[in-house]
Amino acid sequence: MPQLIFLPHEDLCPEGALFEVAAGISICDAALSHGIELEHACEKSCACTTCHVYIREGFDSLEEASEQEEDYLDKAWGVDPDSRLSCQALVGEEDLVIEIPKYTINMVSEGTH
Numbered sequence: 001m002p003q004l005i006f007l008p009h010e011d012l013c014p015e016g017a018l019f020e021v022a023a024g025i026s027i028c029d030a031a032l033s034h035g036i037e038l039e040h041a042c043e044k045s046c047a048c049t050t051c052h053v054y055i056r057e058g059f060d061s062l063e064e065a066s067e068q069e070e071d072y073l074d075k076a077w078g079v080d081p082d083s084r085l086s087c088q089a090l091v092g093e094e095d096l097v098i099e100i101p102k103y104t105i106n107m108v109s110e111g112t113h
Contacts, residue, residue, distance in 0.1 A: 002095050004030055007056070009100040012036050023093055027053060028086035031098075039104055044087035049076035051086040054099040059084075061094035077105045 001020040004027070008016040013036050021030040028051045031038045039050040049072050055062065059082055065073065069088045073079050078101050086098075 002058075002091055002093060004034075004091065005057075005095065005097045006031065006036060007097065007099045010102075012038065012100055021091055023091050025091050026087055027084070027089045027091060027096070027098060030091060031086065036100075038086055038100065040087055042087075046072065046085060046088050048072065049085065050104045052076040052079070052083060052101055052104060053086045053089075054080060054082045054101065055084055055089070055096055056082060056099050057097035058092075058094045061092035061096070062089050063092070065089075075105065077101060077103045 001022055003018060003020050006013050006017040008014055017036060019034050028038050028040055028044055041050040042048040046068050069085050072085060073083050
């Protein structure tokens with residue numbers, strides 16, 4: 001089974017995390033089931049950017065992002081070539097190293113919509 005390695009994040013997992021998951025689970029669901037409270041304001045329906053993560057290793061093992069995911073990533077804070085929405089990125093057969101951004105844009109809690 002592939003391993004997910006979460007780099008330390010000041011608030012969500014200060015020590016970082018490492019665990020095995022079955023292929024086919026979303027990165028968001030895997031994180032949530034292991035106590036990493038990734039924000040997911042749209043309830044994982046690919047309608048916001050709050051679950052944005054960086055895939056620092058293993059990016060090419062993921063299926064390509066959909067056009068809808070790409071459109072939302074264009075609106076995310078601090079997007080880079082390794083960015084994915086964790087609710088849409090399904091774990092493949094390779095290990096992943098994941099970094100959670102310091103900030104997210106939550107249009108619901110920030111009252112910007």
